[in-house]
Amino acid sequence: MICTLLAFYSLFSRSMAEARERTFIMIKPDGVQRGLVGKIIKRFEQKGFKLVALKFMWPSEELLKKHYADLAGKPFFPGLVKYMSSGPVVPMVWEGLNVVKTGRVLLGATNPADSAPGTIRGDLCIQVGRNICHGSDAVESAKKEIDLWFTEKEVVSWQQANNAWVYED
Numbered sequence: 001m002i003c004t005l006l007a008f009y010s011l012f013s014r015s016m017a018e019a020r021e022r023t024f025i026m027i028k029p030d031g032v033q034r035g036l037v038g039k040i041i042k043r044f045e046q047k048g049f050k051l052v053a054l055k056f057m058w059p060s061e062e063l064l065k066k067h068y069a070d071l072a073g074k075p076f077f078p079g080l081v082k083y084m085s086s087g088p089v090v091p092m093v094w095e096g097l098n099v100v101k102t103g104r105v106l107l108g109a110t111n112p113a114d115s116a117p118g119t120i121r122g123d124l125c126i127q128v129g130r131n132i133c134h135g136s137d138a139v140e141s142a143k144k145e146i147d148l149w150f151t152e153k154e155v156v157s158w159q160q161a162n163n164a165w166v167y168e169d
Contacts, residue, residue, distance in 0.1 A: 022052065022093050022155075023100040024136045024145035025107075029087035031132035036124060037090050040133060043106055043120055044094050048166035053093035053146075053155045061085050066148055083129070091149045097167065100139050107135045 025044070027037055045051070059067075064084045071077050094103060108119025112131055115122035125131050136142035146155065160166075 020095060020097050021099055021139050021142070022095045022146060023103045023142045024149065025092045025094055025103060026134040027090040028084065028132055028134060029089060030130040032088050032090060036132060040120055047102065047106060049094045049096040049099055050160045051092060052095050052157065053150050055091050056088055057091070058088045059085055067145065093146050093150060093155055100136055100142050103135050104137065107133050
């Protein structure tokens with residue numbers, strides 16, 4: 001019986017570790033201009049996620065066109081690229097258990113009017129065109145976005161001291 005429980009715990013712990021993933025979160029020009037960078041980072045840190053990469057930069061139109069390539073056919077695309085290149089942004093990589101899905105929940109709905117109170121957009125935004133953050137919508141898109149914005153050397157693997165107080169394994 002004890003061997004069965006230990007085997008189950010080992011399998012459970014392994015699946016918990018395997019479920020840890022990375023996501024791409026970017027604070028947009030409106031979030032930077034409004035001085036919300038620290039508040040947004042604080043929400044992810046308080047949740048227990050680990051920051052593994054961060055930059056402060058003014059993105060080129062070329063980079064933004066690659067990032068938003070899936071929206072290139074939309075009528076708002078030129079305005080989106082113009083807006084996103086109008087000021088500095090803060091691209092980040094966060095790591096943790098189910099961080100892509102949970103990160104989207106922390107951000108709230110794309111349209112702040114549909115975002116629940118307590119979410120970043122629900123608390124800090126009014127219009128969809130000024131929704132202060134971008135967050136990856138899937139593990140696959142997170143990988144693509146991370147690779148687009150960061151080199152392998154810029155993403156730091158490290159062990160967080162409070163890991164045992166955030167995760168069971």
